[in-house]
Structures are given as C-alpha cells and as structure tokens.
Amino acid sequence: MRRWLGQHLAALGDALRRLLAAPLNTVLSLLVIGVALTLPSAGWLALENVRQLIGDNPGVQQISIFLSLDAEKRDIGEIESRLRAAKAGNWRFVAREEALRHLQASEGMAEIIASLPRNPLPDAFVFTPSSAQPEVLEQLARTFATWPKVAHVQLDSAWVHRLAALIRLGRLVLLLLGVLFAGALVTITFNTIRLQIFAQAAEIEVARLIGATDAYIQRPLHYFGMLQGAFGGLCAALLVTLGFQLLTPAVAELARLYGSNFTMRGLTASDVALLAAIGGSLGWLGAKISVLTHLRRFA
Known part of the structure; x- marks a missing residue:
C-alpha cells in the first residue's frame, strides 16, 4: 500500500512540475478551460437566483x-x-x-x-x-x-405555467451547453496530452527499454490532465464570482426600486469544489483517451 501511494504521489509531483515548467502555456490552457466551464456554471447560478427570487416574492x-x-x-x-x-x-x-x-x-x-x-x-x-x-x-x-x-x-395559472416552461427551457439549454463545453474541455486536454507525449517521445522510449510498465508511463499524464481540468474549474469559479460581484450592486439597486431586498446568490464552497471535481474528471477523461490513442506508437 505504501509503495502504491508513493508511486501515485511521485506521479502527481511529476504532473505538477510539468504544469509549472511552461507557465504561459499552462495559464492559457487554464483560461480556455475556465471559459468553457464559466458559461454553463454562470447560467446555472443565474437560474438558481431566479428560483430564489420567485421564492422570496410571494406575489407570484x-x-x-x-x-x-x-x-x-x-x-x-x-x-x-x-x-x-x-x-x-x-x-x-x-x-x-x-x-x-x-x-x-x-x-x-x-x-x-x-x-x-x-x-x-x-x-x-x-x-x-x-x-x-x-x-x-x-x-x-x-x-x-x-x-x-x-x-x-x-x-x-397561465403566468405560472409560462414561468415553469421558461425555467425548464433554461435547464435544457444549460444541459446542452454543459455537454458541448464538456466535449470542448476533453478535446483541449486530449490535444495537450498529445503534445506532451510527442515532446517526451525519447523519454518514453527509454523508459520502455528499461522495463517501465504502461501504468508507470501513463500515470503522470493522467494526473496532468486531471490537475489541468481541476485548476480550470477553479479558474471558472473565479470568473463566475468576479462576474457576479460586478452585477450584484446593479441588481440590488434594481431590486430596491421594485421594493425588494433580493440579493444575488454566489457560488458556495461546495459549488467551487464541484466545479473543480467536474473539471478534473473531464481532464482525466481527455488524458485517458489521448494516452490510449497515442502511446500505441511506442508499443
């Protein structure tokens, strides 16, 4: 168990070093992933605020x-x-x-x-x-x-039905956006891992010659994709939070003019953790597909 844990910690450290080795490329990749996750996340949060507004306003x-x-x-x-x-x-x-x-x-x-x-x-x-x-x-x-x-x-009742239909439509649009941008995130990680494999082709060949297993070679690449996706999720959380912070004063002023004390709900700690987990999972999936596709040439 200790040996297995040590191997995974070593692979995680190697993945972190690879991320830090090219800071500009890493930042750009994280921004692209963050934007891909920001749109569905912001839409979901906006829907939650609409639901909260409806719940706080008994007149509807x-x-x-x-x-x-x-x-x-x-x-x-x-x-x-x-x-x-x-x-x-x-x-x-x-x-x-x-x-x-x-x-x-x-x-x-x-x-x-x-x-x-x-x-x-x-x-x-x-x-x-x-x-x-x-x-x-x-x-x-x-x-x-x-x-x-x-x-x-x-x-x-007609107004209530229209409101319920709009909320259902909003959820469907968010689901489609989420699937679309999830595919984009997997594609980004796929290409990033592909470049990593091509850049370290000689290192991978030497590792195979000295008896390294496929799991040993693939493990740092899996962690690289997972970390990139997780940090991209955190970047998305930061972008969503900044956007809602900019909108909060204007929304509060509008609510005050209508006699309401409504305040916008931002991301909670669990929401941020969920975004990081989703990004990490999609990043791991993209890395897994890329590794299975491109490491065959070294077999």
Whole structure:
C-alpha cells in the first residue's frame, strides 16, 4: 500500500512540475478551460437566483380568495378552519375595511371612494401555498372555489405555467451547453496530452527499454490532465464570482426600486469544489483517451 501511494504521489509531483515548467502555456490552457466551464456554471447560478427570487416574492404564487359580500364572521371562521386543516401553506385575512383603506391610499382614488355609497370590496384571504408547482396551485384554487361563501378565487395559472416552461427551457439549454463545453474541455486536454507525449517521445522510449510498465508511463499524464481540468474549474469559479460581484450592486439597486431586498446568490464552497471535481474528471477523461490513442506508437 505504501509503495502504491508513493508511486501515485511521485506521479502527481511529476504532473505538477510539468504544469509549472511552461507557465504561459499552462495559464492559457487554464483560461480556455475556465471559459468553457464559466458559461454553463454562470447560467446555472443565474437560474438558481431566479428560483430564489420567485421564492422570496410571494406575489407570484399567491391565491386570492374573495368572499361573498354577505359573508359573516362565522363564515370567515369556517374558512379559516378549512385553511388550517388543509396544511398547504400560510394565509392572511384582509378585511374589507383594510382593503378599502389601501385603495383610498392609491393616487387619485380617494375622491372616487368617497363618492361611493358603501364599501364595494369583499373580505378576502391571501393564501401563500408551500408548493409553487402549477398543478398544485390549480388544484388548490379549484378546491377553494367550492367552499361556502367564496365568490371568486384568483390565480394567474397561465403566468405560472409560462414561468415553469421558461425555467425548464433554461435547464435544457444549460444541459446542452454543459455537454458541448464538456466535449470542448476533453478535446483541449486530449490535444495537450498529445503534445506532451510527442515532446517526451525519447523519454518514453527509454523508459520502455528499461522495463517501465504502461501504468508507470501513463500515470503522470493522467494526473496532468486531471490537475489541468481541476485548476480550470477553479479558474471558472473565479470568473463566475468576479462576474457576479460586478452585477450584484446593479441588481440590488434594481431590486430596491421594485421594493425588494433580493440579493444575488454566489457560488458556495461546495459549488467551487464541484466545479473543480467536474473539471478534473473531464481532464482525466481527455488524458485517458489521448494516452490510449497515442502511446500505441511506442508499443
């Protein structure tokens, strides 16, 4: 076990030395890999921020339950009991007097409201479901509409469906981009390892003559590809973080103008580790394919 570990540590050290031996080429390769991983990573993070914004803004997933004008306190209490028993989310009761005050506070509405003989607004419940799935929202709306003294249930289900469809489309586009750029990363590593093999052709031939095994020759090249991919993933994380840091003040200002305290979510430590792992895995795959393809000439 100690011998096996020593061989892998020696191969890892050799791969690091090869990376440091040509710093300019290494930096350029890392930047290319970083850019290839940045686009799908930034898109995924943008989608996560959209989901967070939707979750923090209950207005896009609220159901308004308007009662009949003749609803009494007993009817209101019964609906509260039904909502409590449903255990599907939170709700807030809006009395007709409170709704009238809010309407009077709107610009240009005070004189119109004052001219009315009585309050035309009904009592209402504003229900915020725990699930934002369109099917769940529609089922809840249909259920609420059957309750006694409920005159109207308002749910913009078409908007919810459009939003869900856009998010699904965004995920599909990100998946396609991820596959495309993963192939690009494998190709970059493939060519880099190919150049390494050609540059060290004499060294590889000598190693074979003195009895070096295929595993011994291939191991540093595998680690080289893995390290290059992992460092490229870290470079992508840095680029995404810098980009979101530049966007955060503008997004926060826009959110403030709309009365929201939304702040953009950046990459977490686990996200950075995942990017490095993905880059390392793809780099190892590219190195593996390149080694199997080009080392045959030395057989």
